[in-house]
Every structure is written in structure tokens, then in C-alpha cells.
Amino acid sequence: MLDRIEVTDWQAHRRDPSAHHRADFLESGGSGKIRTVQVAVDQPDILGTAEVRLIHAHADWAPGGLKVQTVKIDTGESSTYSVTFEIRTDPTDASPTTIATVATAAGTEAETSVLNNDVVGVGDYIYATLPATDINQLGLEVNFTII
Numbered sequence: 001m002l003d004r005i006e007v008t009d010w011q012a013h014r015r016d017p018s019a020h021h022r023a024d025f026l027e028s029g030g031s032g033k034i035r036t037v038q039v040a041v042d043q044p045d046i047l048g049t050a051e052v053r054l055i056h057a058h059a060d061w062a063p064g065g066l067k068v069q070t071v072k073i074d075t076g077e078s079s080t081y082s083v084t085f086e087i088r089t090d091p092t093d094a095s096p097t098t099i100a101t102v103a104t105a106a107g108t109e110a111e112t113s114v115l116n117n118d119v120v121g122v123g124d125y126i127y128a129t130l131p132a133t134d135i136n137q138l139g140l141e142v143n144f145t146i147i
Contacts, residue, residue, distance in 0.1 A: 032145045034069060041130070041138040048132045053091065054142055055126040064147035066120040072111035073102050074139035080106055083140065084129040087120050096127065111141075119147070 037055055044050065057066045071085045082103035086096035097117050104110045120126055128140050 034143050034145060037142045037144075039128075039140045041140065043136060044130050044138045045132055045134040047130065050130045052128045052130060052140065053125060054085075054128055054140060055120070055144075057120045057122055057124050057126075059122050062120075062122060062146050065122050065124070066126075066144045067147055068099055068115055068118045068120065068126070069143045069145065070111055070113045070141075071100050071102055071115070071143075072109065072139075072141040073104065074109040074141070075104055075135050076108060076137040076139070077135060078106055078108055079104055079133070079135050081133050081135055081138075082131060083138075085142065086127045086129060087117060088125045088127050089121075089123070091125060093125075099126070109139075120144075 039052060039054055041047075041052065055066070068085075073081065073083045075081050080103070082101055084101045085099040087099060088096045099117055100112050100115045102110045102112050126142055130138065
């Protein structure tokens with residue numbers, strides 16, 4: 001599965017060392033910081049074809065929206081599996097916009113930075129559409145910057 005490490009909000013920790021401060025996103029340094037959302041799905045095949053909500057680009061923390069850098073899947077076992085990452089204007093959007101379809105080919109993970117659409121507007125959502133293919137574990141990852 002995708003590695004999920006504990007991240008500390010060091011700026012908040014320095015202001016109040018006695019409190020525990022976790023960062024909301026994994027991030028790297030510099031301007032235009034890359035932020036990561038990772039979601040683990042246990043037994044995704046039991047869900048059948050399913051829609052998994054990953055991110056809501058809320059105006060409070062993404063006032064200009066998001067720019068998707070890469071999307072990744074990890075099945076934890078050799079498989080042929082594909083996930084379509086989509087932009088939706090609301091959770092019931094019947095005409096989502098495809099970001100990318102990522103597929104393993106008899107492997108355990110696949111990632112792409114070749115995206116059809118990479119800008120997620122304020123208030124929009126990122127969803128992953130899962131197939132009913134039989135696998136035991138699934139890791140979903142979206143790497144993005146806040147615009």
C-alpha cells in the first residue's frame with residue numbers, strides 16, 4: 001500500500017510545543033508546495049463499480065482551486081486494475097470531467113503525470129471511479145498544488 005507517514009505542523013509546534021499539531025497534507029518545501037491526499041480502500045471489489053470522493057476544493061483552503069500534478073494507484077498485489085480520476089462540480093455530477101485513467105498491467109502500482117484536465121475549480125471535487133475487479137487492497141493518491 002502507499003506509505004502514509006505522520007507529518008507534524010512544525011510552525012504550529014514551535015508556537016505551542018506542548019500541543020500536538022498534525023499537518024493536514026503531506027507536503028514538500030518551496031513555493032507552490034506539492035500536497036498529497038492518500039486514501040486506502042480495503043476490499044474495493046466488494047463495492048462493485050464505485051465512486052470514491054478524494055478532495056473537495058473548498059474556498060476556505062483552496063481560494064483559487066487546485067492544479068493536479070500526478071495521480072497514482074497501488075494495489076499491493078500483482079494485478080491488472082484501472083481507476084479513472086475525475087473532476088465533478090458536485091457529488092451527483094452526471095457528466096464528470098476525466099483527469100486521467102491510471103492502470104496497472106500485471107503490476108502493483110501505476111502513476112501518471114499525463115493528465116487530460118489538471119485544474120480543479122473552487123468548489124469542485126476529485127473522485128476516483130473504481131471497477132469491480134477482484135483485488136484485496138487499493139491505495140489512491142493525488143498530488144496537487146493550491147492555486
